[in-house]
Amino acid sequence: MxxxxxxxxxxxxxxxxxxxxxxxxxxxxxxxxxxxxxxxxxxxxxxxxxxxxxxxxxxxxxxxxxxxxxxxxxxxxxxxxxxxxxxxxxxxxxxxxxxxxxxxxxxxxxxxxxxxxxxxxxxxxxxxxxxIAQQKTGTGKTVAFIDYDSEFPNVPLSVEFTPSSAISVFQMTSNQSKRFLLNQSVSAGKKVVVDFETLSCTVNGANVLSSVSLNSNFADFTIDKNTVLTFNADGRYLVRFEVKKL
Incomplete structure (x- = not known):
């Protein structure tokens, strides 16, 4: 048994x-x-x-x-x-x-x-x-992690964002001074995928890593239960993450 x-x-x-x-x-x-x-x-x-x-x-x-x-x-x-x-x-x-x-x-x-x-x-x-991997999905410009069950911050696994209308750049910021900036236009309905595990970024499946700003917090874009992410446009989002505990 x-x-x-x-x-x-x-x-x-x-x-x-x-x-x-x-x-x-x-x-x-x-x-x-x-x-x-x-x-x-x-x-x-x-x-x-x-x-x-x-x-x-x-x-x-x-x-x-x-x-x-x-x-x-x-x-x-x-x-x-x-x-x-x-x-x-x-x-x-x-x-x-x-x-x-x-x-x-x-x-x-x-x-x-x-x-x-x-x-x-x-x-x-x-x-x-x-x-185990968790995810948050929704539409809009912001996503909060108030149900993140730990005080310890952790880098998310990935963030997917599909803008409702065309944008000249894609930017994601947190209320804890973290920032990710993609210096490339994204058409409406084209999915941006930021993979924090492999440090890669794609738009509609194409690699756009060279357009990621060097000032981005790619390796240390951490989240915790107090984090609120803000996108620079309305759209659909999916955030995959793992809660980290001691």
Missing amino acids: KSQVAFSYGGQCLDSNIDGFTTLSVAGRGDFTRAVTATDLASDGAKYLSSRLESKKLTIKFFLKSVSLTDLTAKLGKLKWILSAKNTTVSFADDPLYKYVGTVTSVTLDDTTLHPTGSIEVTLSDLYCYS
Whole structure:
């Protein structure tokens, strides 16, 4: 039977894909550590200079049932093959709307019986977790993100905008001083697609990256629950994004 905290790695649920595998527990999801840089004072203590959140580790405990040594060897082989993927999605059945990105850094067995327990250690270089892709659609000049369920800002996946009438340039700004400017005319009904994952921009499917202003916040056009985007014309929009949590 599938565990309530069943572990999935690279899109493969181990409880479902390996007969006899059961996820017992997962530790570390709520943890974080902060490295602080400080300099000692001549008086007591030290002066704070800077700090950063560090990568974190998840530890997954599991049980693996087998009927023979050959069966155990085959299941361990499949387990190691699935876990050999690098920097891939990590998720758990009790929190299906959110995922991490990490790499398995160790697999250990607690004993050598036909029914061993063991541990899988996953290192999360990016310590944040991200929701499944969400989207906002509508018409007009503005779009608000008041239902963005986190304080942490994140770059959207993409923005699509189709103007109702022809425009000489396409501009998108936020109330948090972010700006994207395409120095190219766009005819009515032609879709502008700004892809923040691949840092690309198209109009009606044609690449127009060379017309994107160098002053645009292409790599750091972040949104959060307080963000309001404004377009320089009326039209249809579709914004795809992931909510970012610690």
